[in-house]
Amino acid sequence: MIFRLNPNAGIPLYVQLMEQIKHAVETGALREGDQLPTIRKAAEDLVMNPNTVVRAYRELEHEGILELRHGSGAFIKESAGGRARVVRKAQAIVQAALERIAPLGLTEEELRRVFENELAQVRLEGAGGIAEKKP
Amino acid sequence: MTDCIIETKQLTKSFKGQPALRGLDLQVPRGSVYGFLGRNGAGKTTTIKTLMGLLRADAGVARLFGVAVDAADRAIEIRRRIGFVTEDKELYPYMTVEEMIRFTRSFFPKWRDDLAERYLKLFDLPPRKKIPDLSKGMRSKLMLLLAIARDAELLILDEPTDGLDPAATEDVLRELMAIAASSGTTMFFSSHQLSEVDLIADHIGIIDRGKMIVAGALDDMKAHYQRLQVVLADSGQLPARWADGVESVRQEGRVVSILASRNVDEIVEQARSVPGAKVERFPVTLKEIFLEHVRSN
Amino acid sequence: MLWYKGWLETRWKLLFVLAFYTAVFIIGANTPPPAAESKVAALMGLARLSTMIVMFACVMMAGTGITTQPSFVVTKGLHGSTLFTLSLPVSRFRLLTARTSLGWLEMAGVVGSVCGLWFTLPLMKAVVAPLDMFRYAITLVACGSVFYCASVLLGAFLEEVWRIWGSMMVVGALWLLCSKTPVPASLNIFRAMAEGSPLLAHSMPWVAMGFSLGLGAILLFAALKVAEMREY
Numbered sequence: 001m002i003f004r005l006n007p008n009a010g011i012p013l014y015v016q017l018m019e020q021i022k023h024a025v026e027t028g029a030l031r032e033g034d035q036l037p038t039i040r041k042a043a044e045d046l047v048m049n050p051n052t053v054v055r056a057y058r059e060l061e062h063e064g065i066l067e068l069r070h071g072s073g074a075f076i077k078e079s080a081g082g083r084a085r086v087v088r089k090a091q092a093i094v095q096a097a098l099e100r101i102a103p104l105g106l107t108e109e110e111l112r113r114v115f116e117n118e119l120a121q122v123r124l125e126g127a128g129g130i131a132e133k134k135p
Numbered sequence: 136m137t138d139c140i141i142e143t144k145q146l147t148k149s150f151k152g153q154p155a156l157r158g159l160d161l162q163v164p165r166g167s168v169y170g171f172l173g174r175n176g177a178g179k180t181t182t183i184k185t186l187m188g189l190l191r192a193d194a195g196v197a198r199l200f201g202v203a204v205d206a207a208d209r210a211i212e213i214r215r216r217i218g219f220v221t222e223d224k225e226l227y228p229y230m231t232v233e234e235m236i237r238f239t240r241s242f243f244p245k246w247r248d249d250l251a252e253r254y255l256k257l258f259d260l261p262p263r264k265k266i267p268d269l270s271k272g273m274r275s276k277l278m279l280l281l282a283i284a285r286d287a288e289l290l291i292l293d294e295p296t297d298g299l300d301p302a303a304t305e306d307v308l309r310e311l312m313a314i315a316a317s318s319g320t321t322m323f324f325s326s327h328q329l330s331e332v333d334l335i336a337d338h339i340g341i342i343d344r345g346k347m348i349v350a351g352a353l354d355d356m357k358a359h360y361q362r363l364q365v366v367l368a369d370s371g372q373l374p375a376r377w378a379d380g381v382e383s384v385r386q387e388g389r390v391v392s393i394l395a396s397r398n399v400d401e402i403v404e405q406a407r408s409v410p411g412a413k414v415e416r417f418p419v420t421l422k423e424i425f426l427e428h429v430r431s432n
Numbered sequence: 433m434l435w436y437k438g439w440l441e442t443r444w445k446l447l448f449v450l451a452f453y454t455a456v457f458i459i460g461a462n463t464p465p466p467a468a469e470s471k472v473a474a475l476m477g478l479a480r481l482s483t484m485i486v487m488f489a490c491v492m493m494a495g496t497g498i499t500t501q502p503s504f505v506v507t508k509g510l511h512g513s514t515l516f517t518l519s520l521p522v523s524r525f526r527l528l529t530a531r532t533s534l535g536w537l538e539m540a541g542v543v544g545s546v547c548g549l550w551f552t553l554p555l556m557k558a559v560v561a562p563l564d565m566f567r568y569a570i571t572l573v574a575c576g577s578v579f580y581c582a583s584v585l586l587g588a589f590l591e592e593v594w595r596i597w598g599s600m601m602v603v604g605a606l607w608l609l610c611s612k613t614p615v616p617a618s619l620n621i622f623r624a625m626a627e628g629s630p631l632l633a634h635s636m637p638w639v640a641m642g643f644s645l646g647l648g649a650i651l652l653f654a655a656l657k658v659a660e661m662r663e664y
Binding site for chain 3: 187188215217222224226234237278
């Protein structure tokens with residue numbers, strides 16, 4: 001269910017792992033209460049540094065997606081579904097925006113760059129609403 | 136300073152007048168998976184051999200577990216705690232796989248028969264086969280078995296996946312990660328395969344011409360390094376002096392590529408201040424960090 | 433397990449040397465001996481032959497010490513497995529002494545077998561008492577030790593091929609020294625293996641034996657120092 005991460009993508013590996021887990025929650029592949037693989041199993045299966053897995057899990061815990069139960073492992077949090085619903089809402093907005101941009105005839109690469117630049121701008125300017133980390 | 140299981144300070148070594156190590160500083164934290172990178176001839180194997188006591192440094196200090204490597208009275212006790220895989224993966228040509236295991240086992244009181252059994256099966260090593268009849272891949276795996284089954288605290292691996300086919304490489308790396316996850320064994324390995332190192336290492340050190348040119352936690356480096364692409368207008372002039380953190384600037388026509396290791400926001404501002412310039416940020420891979428540092432050295 | 437490793441490394445060489453001598457012996461035994469003017473001449477002939485055999489055995493069995501000897505005689509550079517050996521938690525002292533002791537025992541085994549073989553010749557049985565032959569074997573081993581140790585010292589820093597050539601030159605040089613210069617008779621090792629030996633003199637050349645063993649020990653000590661200082 002979780003695919004091998006790409007070290008060449010330039011995105012930190014732990015972020016890639018987080019994204020994949022979040023995506024799994026959004027699509028329903030992972031449901032509330034499901035247990036994630038142990039750190040050892042994930043490190044072994046994905047052939048990646050266990051500390052990277054640890055970091056991804058911890059960040060997700062921070063974001064409220066999963067909870068680390070001492071001794072038992074990592075489980076998708078009950079409220080994670082809630083976060084996923086918010087994400088789905090945002091998805092709908094972006095979908096609408098894309099429909100509006102379509103007539104401009106930009107390529108996918110161009111679109112992606114526009115979006116990333118705006119995101120970087122917003123981060124630089126410290127605009128509210130878009131948090132890098134959950135407060 | 137966190138507990139360093141391997142430490143060198145200004146390690147210097149020459150061979151017949153040719154310098155191989157010129158004041159190498161290395162710190163490997165305990166429990167880390169440390170990727171030691173460098174071009175051929177940069178000094179990786181020389182460093183490893185010096186750590187293992189096979190070579191004697193001309194100057195500088197090298198310490199394992201906090202003990203100087205040339206402390207004769209403690210050398211044996213230290214080697215008992217280390218698993219070593221050599222560069223050419225050569226073992227005794229007159230022994231079989233089984234005999235090699237029995238031989239090695241006799242020197243390690245903490246030898247784990249269960250681990251030896253496990254890897255014998257996992258790596259599909261035929262016990263009765265003679266060493267010269269094994270492929271390079273099998274020899275590498277056997278050497279790894281011998282290093283792991285002794286229940287070492289530290290693994291020093293000189294190019295562990297060199298010459299292995301993709302399947303064998305996968306097997307080896309997967310096992311190393313399983314060990315890293317379960318036992319906290321420190322792993323210090325040299326490699327050319329940057330994409331592998333990118334996946335499995337949490338610390339890296341890049342050696343070039345006998346000196347450490349960049350070292351640290353991999354995540355930190357990737358978080359702080361960024362590539363900026365600046366497209367200048369026809370009249371655009373780059374700043375005469377860049378802010379701190381610019382590692383390299385390359386210009387081709389109106390397109391300027393900047394590698395920054397820190398202070399990126401300030402540098403972006405500087406670039407934006409050039410009238411008509413368009414600035415974009417890109418994340419950086421380990422390969423780019425490596426090539427950039429090694430080329431400009 | 434170091435002795436086991438050494439055994440695996442040297443067993444074919446030992447077998448070769450023993451087979452070689454057995455073949456030489458069989459050929460020699462079937463050749464009618466030249467009419468010996470006297471018992472002394474026959475024994476001198478035997479002694480000279482035995483000396484050469486001991487030298488050969490010493491050089492063959494001395495080996496390369498700490499480094500791995502991957503094949504019969506010829507080696508090209510340092511075999512990679514030596515690095516593996518040196519990374520084990522064993523002192524270079526132990527590595528050297530295990531291999532050297534084994535080689536010495538093998539050399540002694542060759543000498544013993546050869547003396548035993550000589551003794552089966554009816555001609556020999558007639559002129560040599562069994563006790564004397566036994567004592568001769570011991571003399572050969574003791575006197576040969578200095579050459580064995582010299583070969584070990586050379587093996588500490590030379591490749592196998594050069595070690596063998598070097599050892600032969602050492603033997604030759606020492607022989608020249610002993611025969612051309614006035615070396616005191618009691619110290620003359622070559623003499624001890626021939627005229628001064630139990631075969632002809634019916635007594636043990638203790639001084640020469642002690643000298644050989646003592647000098648041998650010094651050479652071994654030097655070999656150890658070389659092995660400890662050397663880089664691999």
